[in-house]
Amino acid sequence: MTTPRVLITGGLGFIGLEVAKLLVRRKYPVLLFDNLNPQIHGAIPDFCALQLLRSAQVEVFRGDVSKPSDWAAALDNVRAVVHLAAETGTAQSMYEISRYAETNVGGTAALLNYLANHKHVVCKIILASSRSVYGEGAYECSRCGLVYPPARSDETLRAAAWQPRCPTCWRPIDATATPEDARTAPASIYAATKLAQEDLVRVAASALGIPAVVFRLQNVYGEGQSLKNPYTGILSIFSNQLRMGKTIHLYEDGQETRDFVHVSDVARAVALGLASDGADGATLNVGSGKPTSVEQVALLLGERLGARTAPRVTGEYRLGDVRHGYADLTSIHTRLQFTPEVSLDEGLTRFVEWVQTQPVEPDRLDKATGELVARGLMPAHLPDDARADLTAKVQDHAHAKAASR
Numbered sequence: 001m002t003t004p005r006v007l008i009t010g011g012l013g014f015i016g017l018e019v020a021k022l023l024v025r026r027k028y029p030v031l032l033f034d035n036l037n038p039q040i041h042g043a044i045p046d047f048c049a050l051q052l053l054r055s056a057q058v059e060v061f062r063g064d065v066s067k068p069s070d071w072a073a074a075l076d077n078v079r080a081v082v083h084l085a086a087e088t089g090t091a092q093s094m095y096e097i098s099r100y101a102e103t104n105v106g107g108t109a110a111l112l113n114y115l116a117n118h119k120h121v122v123c124k125i126i127l128a129s130s131r132s133v134y135g136e137g138a139y140e141c142s143r144c145g146l147v148y149p150p151a152r153s154d155e156t157l158r159a160a161a162w163q164p165r166c167p168t169c170w171r172p173i174d175a176t177a178t179p180e181d182a183r184t185a186p187a188s189i190y191a192a193t194k195l196a197q198e199d200l201v202r203v204a205a206s207a208l209g210i211p212a213v214v215f216r217l218q219n220v221y222g223e224g225q226s227l228k229n230p231y232t233g234i235l236s237i238f239s240n241q242l243r244m245g246k247t248i249h250l251y252e253d254g255q256e257t258r259d260f261v262h263v264s265d266v267a268r269a270v271a272l273g274l275a276s277d278g279a280d281g282a283t284l285n286v287g288s289g290k291p292t293s294v295e296q297v298a299l300l301l302g303e304r305l306g307a308r309t310a311p312r313v314t315g316e317y318r319l320g321d322v323r324h325g326y327a328d329l330t331s332i333h334t335r336l337q338f339t340p341e342v343s344l345d346e347g348l349t350r351f352v353e354w355v356q357t358q359p360v361e362p363d364r365l366d367k368a369t370g371e372l373v374a375r376g377l378m379p380a381h382l383p384d385d386a387r388a389d390l391t392a393k394v395q396d397h398a399h400a401k402a403a404s405r
């Protein structure tokens with residue numbers, strides 16, 4: 001029998017390929033299980049230039065994780081599963097609910113169902129979950145301490161009251177690093193499917209006695225991220241627009257923050273989770289541990305790609321988006337001695353060098369936002385006077401609530 005392999009679902013995707021490259025360097029045989037989703041790969045996927053696929057250690061299986069028969073074929077002689085295959089667009093998930101549930105929840109259920117009912121040699125499962133399961137995540141209130149504000153309502157967003165307030169005393173609050181034991185509160189269908197994946201894996205893996213690690217990835221960016229997919233990947237979307245000479249439009253006031261982690265750091269975390277038992281049974285954040293505003297990242301990218309115009313704040317917003325979020329990395333550091341190595345500065349330079357070797361993709365963001373507007377998930381822009389009225393109303397409400405505590 002040949003050496004047991006590591007199965008990487010979504011192995012031809014952005015993170016999957018990076019994980020595969022690292023594992024091949026470390027001499028693992030890998031099997032990439034992917035359905036070559038056209039939203040990510042285009043109608044005619046092209047992997048001709050990819051050296052990795054010429055390696056004798058790499059096999060590819062074209063299949064769909066939501067099909068039980070495909071798992072039966074893929075899991076032959078597999079000792080570890082790195083489960084990455086998923087539909088990943090937060091906003092798109094709000095109206096493609098069945099598709100997201102079938103791939104993300106159904107796909108994970110099909111994996112576990114196979115393991116529960118058939119002979120196999122799988123002795124590790126690694127699941128890529130997402131920081132989105134936290135919803136808004138952790139904030140500090142000067143009066144109440146650590147708080148977890150609920151998802152922002154359409155009314156507050158229409159009033160441009162972007163910053164969440166303390167759910168108890170309604171005072172202004174500041175985002176802080178979110179630890180893994182924070183309350184989970186998915187604000188999108190995508191996030192709900194990621195949390196469901198986590199629960200399925202935790203319960204089944206424990207019952208089956210298979211060590212499992214759940215990684216909650218923050219905003220992953222880097223070389224290889226699909227430039228074709230207008231539904232996710234903020235840096236890919238911005239870089240397409242910059243290369244076409246367009247102005248980047250920022251939602252809200254551009255001061256919303258994300259934790260941008262380079263894909264090579266994510267691959268290292270996955271490899272550590274595979275090689276060590278230090279994270280077995282754990283749920284761990286993977287990120288840079290630092291917040292960066294979307295405006296800042298647009299400016300840094302614009303500097304590198306020669307932006308003709310400064311980014312423009314639109315005041316538009318999408319239901320389901322969170323305001324802030326960055327990871328507390330204490331647990332992953334303790335369990336796997338993991339520290340991110342690639343700074344945003346260096347990671348963006350690497351990303352831009354790669355982008356410049358790629359064809360300029362048509363900007364399909366208008367199509368993606370049009371789909372949201374048509375469904376009321378991204379309200380059309382309000383006239384300034386209507387927004388000013390609403391803003392005053394929300395501020396009065398906040399003052400009245402804070403004063404009453």
Ligand SMILES: NC(=O)c1ccc[n+]([C@@H]2O[C@H](COP(=O)([O-])OP(=O)(O)OC[C@H]3O[C@@H](n4cnc5c(N)ncnc54)[C@H](O)[C@@H]3O)[C@@H](O)[C@H]2O)c1
Pocket residue numbers: 009010011012013014015016033034035036037040041063064065066083084085086087088103107128129130131216217218219220221225226
């Ligand atoms: N990129 C991020 O910022 C980020 C953040 C948090 C979590 N994650 C998670 O990491 C994982 C990988 O994300 P990514 O950024 O590499 O996405 P990606 O879209 O680049 O890759 C996903 C891959 O899965 C494949 N796929 C989709 N549906 C499939 C199906 N039904 N059967 C088989 N293959 C299928 C796609 O063809 C693609 O190659 C996902 O689970 C995602 O939820 C990503």
Ligand SMILES: [Zn+2]
Pocket residue numbers: 141142143144145147166167168169170171
């Ligand atoms: Zn408070």
